[in-house]
Amino acid sequence: MKTRGGAFATSLFPGLALMAAALLIGLTVVWFKIGGPVEADALRAIALREGRTPDWLISLFQWVTWTGDAAQRSIVMIGFGAWLLWQQRVRAALVMVIFPSVAGATSSILKQLYARDRPDIVPHLDTFGNLSFPSGHATNAMAILLLAALLVPARNRSMWLCLALAGAAAVGLSRNLLGVHWPSDVVAGWLWGAGFALTGYATARRLGDIKR
Numbered sequence: 001m002k003t004r005g006g007a008f009a010t011s012l013f014p015g016l017a018l019m020a021a022a023l024l025i026g027l028t029v030v031w032f033k034i035g036g037p038v039e040a041d042a043l044r045a046i047a048l049r050e051g052r053t054p055d056w057l058i059s060l061f062q063w064v065t066w067t068g069d070a071a072q073r074s075i076v077m078i079g080f081g082a083w084l085l086w087q088q089r090v091r092a093a094l095v096m097v098i099f100p101s102v103a104g105a106t107s108s109i110l111k112q113l114y115a116r117d118r119p120d121i122v123p124h125l126d127t128f129g130n131l132s133f134p135s136g137h138a139t140n141a142m143a144i145l146l147l148a149a150l151l152v153p154a155r156n157r158s159m160w161l162c163l164a165l166a167g168a169a170a171v172g173l174s175r176n177l178l179g180v181h182w183p184s185d186v187v188a189g190w191l192w193g194a195g196f197a198l199t200g201y202a203t204a205r206r207l208g209d210i211k212r
Contacts, residue, residue, distance in 0.1 A: 015198030022191040047122040047179040061174040068137040068171035091209040099200030103143035122179040138172035138189025146197035
């Protein structure tokens with residue numbers, strides 16, 4: 001018989017609920033245009049500025065955002081998947097590669113669906129090449145790092161969860177500090193990525209491939 005905790009861990013509902021919340025944010029801020037002035041004021045308040053912010057701090061967050069670029073995050077995802085294979089956890093390795101990849105792909109689809117322009121109220125301190133909502137950096141960092149932390153053996157999981165959440169938070173926040181994303185883009189990205197991480201973890205548990 002499954003315990004309540006075990007049943008919750010194998011449930012897809014928590015992950016799907018986070019994805020639904022991300023979609024709801026998009027409807028609210030993009031389609032219904034609720035909260036625009038508040039977001040603009042928030043971005044003006046936190047964004048870094050050349051000439052007003054120390055150069056080392058700008059460089060630091062440019063480096064943080066670089067760690068969330070496609071090449072670097074793919075190395076982390078594939079590398080951890082390879083480690084799981086080495087541990088003979090084939091099903092967990094497949095989950096590790098598939099779920100973050102789908103998170104990133106669907107995030108790109110959502111960008112086209114919501115078609116939100118990038119913020120232009122502060123100078124951009126990083127380059128970008130597509131639409132704004134949700135943040136691909138926030139989505140992928142959360143999906144990859146959180147799922148990896150959930151798939152490690154339970155004895156080390158708490159530490160890795162803290163590190164994963166801190167890393168994903170830093171990557172997402174860097175997008176706001178560099179002026180290339182609205183705050184809601186990042187929040188929705190975190191929710192979308194976390195949703196896929198939780199559904200991936202639930203799937204791995206259903207497949208019987210979680211180390212205790």
